[in-house]
Amino acid sequence: MNDKTRRLIQRLTLTPYSVWAVLFIVVPLLFVAYYAFTDQNFRFTFDNISRFFTATSVVDNGETTREVHTYLVIFMRSLKLAVISTAVCLLMGYPLAYIMARASERTQSVLLTLIMIPMWMNFLIRTYAWMTILQDTGILNGFLSALHLGRIHIIGTESAVVIGMVYDYFPYMVLPIYSIMAKLDVKLLEAASDLGCPGLSVLRRVIWPLSIPGVLSGITMVLIPSISTFYISQKLGNGKFFLIGDAIEGQYTANNLHFAAAIAFILMVILLVCMALMQKLANRRLVAA
Amino acid sequence: MKMKRASKIYTALIMIFLFAPIAILLVFSFNEAKSLSVFTGFSLKWYRELFRDSETLRAVLNTLLLAVSASLISTVMGTAAAVGINKLRNKVLRSTLDSVTNIPMINPDIITGISLMLMFVFVGRLFGAATSLSFWTMLISHITFCLPYVILQVLPKLQQMDQALPEAAMDLGCTPLRAFFKAELPEIMPGVVTGLIMAFTMSLDDFVISYFTAGNGFQTLPIRIYSMTKKTVTPKMYALATIIFFVILSLLLLSNFYDEEAMNKRRQKKKSKEK
Structure with missing residues (x-):
C-alpha cells in the first residue's frame, strides 16, 4: 500500500467523525460558555456568573428568618448529598465486589447478571419505585404500622434523596471495582499470607492499593450523575430539596437559557478541577506504591 | 467457613x-x-388501560425508531473512526481526538443536554425557526453520546489484531475496501456488535439528554414516563415497568443462552478437530 492510498483511507475514515465531534461535542460546549457570558441580547456580561455567587433569598423556619446565598447553598447541598451517596455506595459495594471476585465462575456470572438487571431498567422507574415505598401512605409505613412500630416520615427528606441516589447508581460502583478485583493475581494474596501477613493486613496493604483504579472510576461514575441529578430530588425530595440539577432544569423550563448556561458552566469547571485533582492524587499514590 | x-x-x-x-x-x-x-x-385492569393509552404506545414506537437509527449510524461512523484512529501516527492529533471522544462520557448528561440544546436553539433562531427541536435534533444528540461507546469497544479489537492483516490482503490484490470487509471486519466483529448493542441500550434508556433536545411533537418512552409521573400516580406506570422488566429479563436470558450455545459449539469443534 503506497502512502497516497494510506492517507486517502485515513481521511475517509476519520473525517466524518472528526467533523461530527467538533460540531456536536466541542462547539456546543463553546455555546455554554457563550450563553453564560452574554445577556438576552447576546451582549457580553458577567451578570449570570456573578448572580450564581451573590443571589440571596430569605429562609423562613417558623420563628427566625435569615438571608442565605441561594445558589451557593444549593451547590453545597448537592455536593454533600452526592458525597454521602458515593461513600455509601463504596462502603456497600466494595465488600460485594470482593465477595464476587472470590466466588466460583458460575456464581460470578449469575451475580453479575443480577446486578445488571436493575441497571437496565430506566432510572425514572427505579426512582419512582422508591417513591411508592417511602411515601407517608406507602409500603414501608404500611409495613411498620402493621407491626405496630409507628410511622416514619422520610419522603421529602435528604435521606430519601440519598436512598434514591444509592439505589440508582450502586451498580456503577460495584462493576468497576469488581472488574479490577477479578483480575487480581491470587498468588499475590497467597504470597502475602504465606509471608505472615494477617488477613486484615492483606486487605489493607495488598488488595486495597491494587484496587484503587477501580475505586476511583467507581467514585467518578457515582459522584457525577448524583451531583447533577434532578429527577431523584424532584420525586424523593418533594421538590423542597433543590439540587444544582434542579436549578439548571428550573432555569431551562423558565426559559432563562443564559442563566441555565451559567450554572452549567460553573458546574462543569468545578467538576473538571475536581477530576484533575483526583487524577493527580491517584498518580502520586501509584508512584508512591 | x-x-x-x-x-x-x-x-x-x-x-x-x-x-x-x-x-x-x-x-x-x-x-x-x-x-x-x-x-x-x-x-389486569391497569394493563388494559395501558394498552388503550395510544400516546404511550406511540412513544414506544418512537423510542425504538430513534434507538435503531442512532445505534446503526453511530456504529458505522464509530467503527470507521476507530479504524482511522488506529492508523493515526500523529501523536498530538491522536491525543486531542481521544480527549474529545471522552468528553460526552465524563460530562454530566445534563451538561451535554444543555449544550446541544443551546446550539440547536441558537442555530434555529439564525434561520428564523420558532422551534428548532425535533426528531432530528434528538437523533443528532443520541448519535453524539453513542459514538464514544462504539469507538471504545472497537478500538481495542483493532489494536489486538495483527496490523499486517489488511496490508497482506491488499498485497494479494484486494482493494482497500475489500480488504477491510474480508480481512479486518471479521477480526473486529465482536467489538462492533458489543458497540452496537451498547449504543442501542444507551439510546433506549436515555432520559436527560432527550429531555433537553426533544421537540414538542416527538416523545420517547422515558420522556413519556417523566410526564406520566409528574402528575397523579397511576398503577398504569407499574404495568409498563413490569412489561419492560420482563422484556429485559428475556433478552438477557436469551443472550446468555446464545453465549453458552456458541461456547458449546466451539468446544465441539475443538473436540472434532482433536479426533
Missing part, C-alpha cells in the same frame, strides 16, 4: 435491596385498587 456464611448473607441482603423495589412494582401492577400500600385483589 464462618466467613463464607457472612458473605452469603451480605450478598443476599444487597440483592434484596436491589430487587425489592422492582418486586413491589410487579406486585402492585396487578392490584385491583389504585392504592400503593394495600393489595386488594388481582386484576
Whole structure:
C-alpha cells in the first residue's frame, strides 16, 4: 500500500467523525460558555456568573428568618448529598465486589447478571419505585404500622434523596471495582499470607492499593450523575430539596437559557478541577506504591 | 467457613435491596385498587388501560425508531473512526481526538443536554425557526453520546489484531475496501456488535439528554414516563415497568443462552478437530 492510498483511507475514515465531534461535542460546549457570558441580547456580561455567587433569598423556619446565598447553598447541598451517596455506595459495594471476585465462575456470572438487571431498567422507574415505598401512605409505613412500630416520615427528606441516589447508581460502583478485583493475581494474596501477613493486613496493604483504579472510576461514575441529578430530588425530595440539577432544569423550563448556561458552566469547571485533582492524587499514590 | 456464611448473607441482603423495589412494582401492577400500600385483589385492569393509552404506545414506537437509527449510524461512523484512529501516527492529533471522544462520557448528561440544546436553539433562531427541536435534533444528540461507546469497544479489537492483516490482503490484490470487509471486519466483529448493542441500550434508556433536545411533537418512552409521573400516580406506570422488566429479563436470558450455545459449539469443534 503506497502512502497516497494510506492517507486517502485515513481521511475517509476519520473525517466524518472528526467533523461530527467538533460540531456536536466541542462547539456546543463553546455555546455554554457563550450563553453564560452574554445577556438576552447576546451582549457580553458577567451578570449570570456573578448572580450564581451573590443571589440571596430569605429562609423562613417558623420563628427566625435569615438571608442565605441561594445558589451557593444549593451547590453545597448537592455536593454533600452526592458525597454521602458515593461513600455509601463504596462502603456497600466494595465488600460485594470482593465477595464476587472470590466466588466460583458460575456464581460470578449469575451475580453479575443480577446486578445488571436493575441497571437496565430506566432510572425514572427505579426512582419512582422508591417513591411508592417511602411515601407517608406507602409500603414501608404500611409495613411498620402493621407491626405496630409507628410511622416514619422520610419522603421529602435528604435521606430519601440519598436512598434514591444509592439505589440508582450502586451498580456503577460495584462493576468497576469488581472488574479490577477479578483480575487480581491470587498468588499475590497467597504470597502475602504465606509471608505472615494477617488477613486484615492483606486487605489493607495488598488488595486495597491494587484496587484503587477501580475505586476511583467507581467514585467518578457515582459522584457525577448524583451531583447533577434532578429527577431523584424532584420525586424523593418533594421538590423542597433543590439540587444544582434542579436549578439548571428550573432555569431551562423558565426559559432563562443564559442563566441555565451559567450554572452549567460553573458546574462543569468545578467538576473538571475536581477530576484533575483526583487524577493527580491517584498518580502520586501509584508512584508512591 | 464462618466467613463464607457472612458473605452469603451480605450478598443476599444487597440483592434484596436491589430487587425489592422492582418486586413491589410487579406486585402492585396487578392490584385491583389504585392504592400503593394495600393489595386488594388481582386484576389486569391497569394493563388494559395501558394498552388503550395510544400516546404511550406511540412513544414506544418512537423510542425504538430513534434507538435503531442512532445505534446503526453511530456504529458505522464509530467503527470507521476507530479504524482511522488506529492508523493515526500523529501523536498530538491522536491525543486531542481521544480527549474529545471522552468528553460526552465524563460530562454530566445534563451538561451535554444543555449544550446541544443551546446550539440547536441558537442555530434555529439564525434561520428564523420558532422551534428548532425535533426528531432530528434528538437523533443528532443520541448519535453524539453513542459514538464514544462504539469507538471504545472497537478500538481495542483493532489494536489486538495483527496490523499486517489488511496490508497482506491488499498485497494479494484486494482493494482497500475489500480488504477491510474480508480481512479486518471479521477480526473486529465482536467489538462492533458489543458497540452496537451498547449504543442501542444507551439510546433506549436515555432520559436527560432527550429531555433537553426533544421537540414538542416527538416523545420517547422515558420522556413519556417523566410526564406520566409528574402528575397523579397511576398503577398504569407499574404495568409498563413490569412489561419492560420482563422484556429485559428475556433478552438477557436469551443472550446468555446464545453465549453458552456458541461456547458449546466451539468446544465441539475443538473436540472434532482433536479426533
